[in-house]
Amino acid sequence: MGGQTRYRRWYRRLLGLYPRPYRERFADSMEQTFADLCRERAGTEGRGTAAFILWIFTETFVGIIRERASDLARLTMARNATAVFRIVKWLALATGGLMVAGVATVMLLARGTGEDVTGVVAPALLLTLLSVVAAVVAAILQVTSGRSHRLRAPTRRFWTR
């Protein structure tokens, strides 16, 4: 019985990883179902129980990832796409800026020493270029998404899987 209480407590903690709206709606029922399954298993106490509990935890964890992913997709596809693109743009710019600063520092330190810094500078410049490209793409997407969001009402995706 102590084992069951412990498992139920752990399971409750695991359910805490679901997105809040989902958790508020289903966590109690899921915990209740878990307790039912544990009770059913109690009669067949033995080697199978640990594997069974592990299966339930793994299966629930997969469910958490699925819900988190669909939550994120919904967030990105609906109204917050502009915000996501804005974050990506600033992250890319920050990376590019850091790269430029790093290259400048390396070149400054290497000045006069005759040391070949091409091996360090070349990849850093390439990364800078990629960051700039990413920032430009994100900025374009940010503007497009903002414009389309203003023009049409949010669409509701139909469930499939």
Place this chain on the structure above:
Amino acid sequence: MASTRTGGPLTPAVLHILLVLSTQDRHGYGIMKQVEADSQGRVKMGPGTLYGSVRRMTEAGLIRESDKKIDPNLDDERRVYYGITALGQQTLAAELQRYRQVVAVAHERSLIPRAMGA
């Protein structure tokens, strides 16, 4: 996508949940046990799959929360019961029709062994 509404394939979990709820309202554990029984133990659903499907199905209008009551066979805790909607019945009927057509094609091409098809 929208194919589901027009009779497109359903996932095994969704199909089994609709089948189970087509006869009577049930709570989560009840659905799980009936699915296992209906499929002769071949389909085993954990709480993650079950409630994930329940969320999507309620959002799609295939099932609804019917009531919160006590299951006399279990304990004295109140449980949320789920029931099938008219759209759920239609979707289930469309899916079963699709299966019937698949089986008919398989019969035509003699793909079903005699013992199974009899």
